[in-house]
Amino acid sequence: MQGSAWELFELVAAEYDEVVPFFASFGTAIVAAIEPPPGCRFLDLGAGRGALTAPALALGCAVTAVDAAPAMVRHLAAAYPDAEVYTMDAQALGLPDDSFDVVASAFAIHVMDDPAAGVAEAYRVLKPGGRFAFTGGSARSRGGPAVSAPDELGVRLNELFGEFAAYLPADGSMGTPVDAADLLDAAGFVDLREDFAEVATPFPDTAALWRWSMTHGYRAFIEDLPDDRRAEFHDRVLALRAKDLVLRRVSGVWSGRKPGTGDLRG
Numbered sequence: 001m002q003g004s005a006w007e008l009f010e011l012v013a014a015e016y017d018e019v020v021p022f023f024a025s026f027g028t029a030i031v032a033a034i035e036p037p038p039g040c041r042f043l044d045l046g047a048g049r050g051a052l053t054a055p056a057l058a059l060g061c062a063v064t065a066v067d068a069a070p071a072m073v074r075h076l077a078a079a080y081p082d083a084e085v086y087t088m089d090a091q092a093l094g095l096p097d098d099s100f101d102v103v104a105s106a107f108a109i110h111v112m113d114d115p116a117a118g119v120a121e122a123y124r125v126l127k128p129g130g131r132f133a134f135t136g137g138s139a140r141s142r143g144g145p146a147v148s149a150p151d152e153l154g155v156r157l158n159e160l161f162g163e164f165a166a167y168l169p170a171d172g173s174m175g176t177p178v179d180a181a182d183l184l185d186a187a188g189f190v191d192l193r194e195d196f197a198e199v200a201t202p203f204p205d206t207a208a209l210w211r212w213s214m215t216h217g218y219r220a221f222i223e224d225l226p227d228d229r230r231a232e233f234h235d236r237v238l239a240l241r242a243k244d245l246v247l248r249r250v251s252g253v254w255s256g257r258k259p260g261t262g263d264l265r266g
């Protein structure tokens, strides 16, 4: 993987979350965990196709959504005319200080070149007392409520990725393992929390699982594999067997409050 992560998302924007609504389902669960108050000013950082934007709008929030990939932003603008959408680098936002009640970012902070810069910008644009919440890539998490059985699709898929990680080049793959609590703490957030969001996504068959894998961050991993290993990986995904073809995932939703008056989350 060369360049910044958003370049891959630019490439896959038209198909992103179209094979199965994996990120849209996660977004609904994440917004439910955040509980933004109706009418609040809500910023979606690294918004993609609007996984957080849609449920925040449905709750009556005034939503601003930004993404570095122009193609993602075109889709967002077409799908959510009620949101303010911008092509913008979340690490250097062209938005004023102290202007949002809630800032949220789903599966985007850990793919940024400098995750700490993204978190610092979230802090800057939040009003005092406002809360920032994010998901994705934290190395330190209580792990969530779901217990995976060994024959679940998610476990099988993790095993496959674990096995093929050995063939990646040293500088390959997307995403930095981040420590959510350290990132939030270093930016100045207080009252840190870890909530959880869970999804269960059914796939019609393993061909759909492969198509889905090629339309988001997994694609960076797959493209980094040497040609022969990529072909083998493809065949192994198609041959995956599990008790059902339902991908169950749990993510920590890490959040902190910008010091100041009150916690809007209640």
Ligand SMILES: C[S@@+](CC[C@H](N)C(=O)[O-])C[C@H]1O[C@@H](n2cnc3c(N)ncnc32)[C@H](O)[C@@H]1O
Pocket (backbone or CB within 6 Å): 005, 006, 007, 009, 010, 017, 023, 024, 027, 045, 046, 047, 048, 049, 050, 051, 052, 066, 067, 068, 069, 072, 088, 089, 090, 091, 105, 106, 107, 108, 111, 112, 113, 216, 217
């Ligand atoms: C895995 S997708 C998540 C999208 C959406 N939040 C969701 O849950 O479906 C990561 C998104 O982060 C965006 N992104 C990556 N780096 C970015 C940056 N520096 N600034 C803004 N967006 C960025 C990508 O373009 C992509 O849309």
